[in-house]
Amino acid sequence: MGNKLKGKDLIKLGFPKNNSINIALGQINRYRKREKKERILEEAKTVLQNPEQFKGNAIWGKVVEGLLKPVEVKFHQLRHTRAPFSIYGENEIDEHAKYQLYDALKLPVAVQGALMPDAHTGYGLPIGGVLATENAVIPYGVGVDIGCRMCLTIYPIKASYIKGKQHQLENILTNHTKFGMYETHDKKHDHELFSRSEFNDIPLLKRLKVKAYKQLGTSGSGNHFVEFGVVSISDTNNQWQLKPGDYIGLLSHSGSRGLGANIAKHYTYLASKQCPLPKNVQHLAWLDLDTHDGQEYWLAMNLAGDYAKACHDDIHYRIGKLLGSKAVVKIENHHNFAWKEMVNGKEAIVHRKGATPANKGELGIIPGSMTAPGYIVSGLGNTESLNSASHGAGRLHSRRKCKEKFTKSDIKHQLKMNDVTLIGGGVDEAPMAYKDIKKVMNNQQELVEVLGTFAPKIVRMDK
Template sequence: MGKKLSGKDLIKLGFPKNNSINITLGQINRYHKRKKKNQILAEAKEVLLNPAQYKEDGVWGKIAESLLDPVVVKKQQLNPVRAPFHIFGENEIEPQAIYQLYDALKLPVSVAGALMPDAHSGYGLPIGGVLATKNAVIPYGVGVDIGCRMCLTVYPIPISYLEGKKQQWSNFLAEHTKFGMRETHAIKHDHPIFEREEFKTIPLVKRLKDKAYKQLGTSGGGNHFVEFGKVSITDTQNEWGLDPGDYVGILSHSGSRGLGAQIAKHYTYLASKQCPLPQKVQHLAWLDLNTHDGQEYWLAMNLAGDYAKACHDDIHARLSKLIGSKPLVTIENHHNFAWKQEVNGQECIVHRKGATPAAKGELGIIPGSMTAPGYIVHGLGNERSLNSASHGAGRLLSRRKCKETLTHSAFKKQLEVHGVSLIGGGIDEAPMAYKDITKVMANQQNLVEVIGSFTPKLVRMDH
């Protein structure tokens, strides 16, 4: 008997001569490389005899599924007709983003869709795209940065205080916020998230636990930020009982870091194998939620979303301690995620890739740019947008275009005009790279109601 496990070994055990052999070899190669061959064969024999007992197992569950109820892999074709949809602020959206939504609406699993007024093209679903599907989840419909979200904390500090503390608070941002691939906090914090069952039972997630622990309380590169600024509460009937007026606030934008990126990559690969699609829409491959991989992705995605929240909580807790103040209010929301939601009377999976949940009365925060205000909003529960709104101003210029057409002096001038101090942040994040947030908000008056705003003053981004 050779040292390496082969298909012949599995056939000898009694495995049927079908795809269950490839799946078994794949799972063992991925997760049980270090186990001795005899031990693997003994375990495989147990699974073969009692597959139903192993359905919930992280490694053997997929093999049990292949023996009991194999996933049918068939080449998928797009429907000739699009599912119903609505586009908000169509005149401000590039055609390519609209065509991307049109393609997504032709998937056999699509039920309805919408495009937000900040939309621009992305991979698979456009950024600002919302798609409801029947019992299927599209990893690229959620996005690579799973659970990318906003978090705003409001403090009982008058805004004039910020001006006097400018230098000290800039130092807090420079020294106590971490960005990009390499930076992590010298003193790591623990968090209940690391006790979660998924870190024990999902093999891929288990491997990523150390990385997630190291990156807790850090932010990604690109358009992620942590800012001190002015919170203006305009709603006299606000639910926190705050007096209308100006307060100091901290706003952060970041996601699930390496944990989310690896989950997205792994399950996108699995989806593409199980759901072959025409080339132009291959990024929209989905996982059936009744399959082992579909259920596992759903659990991993929700974990990544909760981890993203834990990162924001850690960032805000560190800064709260430094400024010596307890928060009055925290407002937060995901904008790269999938939710179970009723659409036209049936339960669907609603993907929001760069879109804010805006169910009736739901709180959200929609940022502008580093010089433009962001808005605190209540959702209006508009069915036509699938209870969604924009996730920001949206990009006007691609990163490449910014580098080709914008100058550092014009960038600097914009910051001076608006009285903004910037730490880090490249020209590809210049205010001119973004659409006009006031236009975007005007195009979604029937999606959200504005109850306050946040104006950035001290901004920290990746270098």
């Protein structure tokens, strides 16, 4: 008997001559290729005899699915009519982003949709797009940076401290925040998240665990940032018992790093193979939540979201320690994720790609640009927006357009006018790249209530 496992070896055991053979070979060659053939065949025999016992198993679960209830691969046509939807700030949104939503609303699994006032064109679902589906999750409806989120901590320190300690605060951000693909902290922190079973049970995650550990407490490139700024609270009845006034705040924006990107890539590929769609909507391929891959993606996505939160917690812990102060308020929210929520009395999967959850009373933070204010908000629970709001100001110009249109001296001028210090950052993240956040907020008054503002003062981004 040769060392390489072949389809005929499995057929000899009694496996049916169907796709379960290809699935088994694919799983074994990907995850078990160094093991002895005899051992794998012995295990395969047990799987064949007792498939129910191996449901959900990381290696054999997909094979069992092929034996008991194979995933039906069929070409899906779009419906002729759209699911119900709402658009906020329609005049400020580019036409292509609207048409991306219109196409998504014709998916056979679409239930309801919405477009936020900061929306712009993306892959599959537009950025600022919200889509509810029936028992299906769309990896590109969540986004590549799974669990990308905002986190704001407010310290009981008067805002004037920033001016007095400008140099020290700049040094804290320069020396104690890490950005991009390769920077990591010299002193690594552990986290209970790394003992989660998903890191052992799902082979893809097992391979990504070491990298995730190294990247804990770091931020991505692009529009990700960590910044000190002034938090203004005007409401005397605020829920944090803070006296109205101006305080120091630390705001961070980042996601699940390489972990989330690899999860997105892997399951998008699987979705595209299982759910062929017309070319104009191929990025909207979904995974049925009743399938092995759908359930596995759901677990992986939730782990990536929790990892993104752990990264922000680590950033704020490190910086809070250096400030020598304990935060009195912490506000945080995802804006690239999918949730199980009730829509029109039925459970649906609500994808928010570049959109902030805004359920009744739910707190969130909606940033502007490096020279424009961000807003602390409380959701109004508007069902027509699928309980959602914008995730920021939204891009006005693409990264390529920014490089053609603006110079570093243009950015310096804007920073000086707004009394903002920038560490790192490229022309593609120029303040002028973004829409007017005040207009965006004005277009979503029925979605959120403003509780306070955050004005950036010292901004740290990737170089």
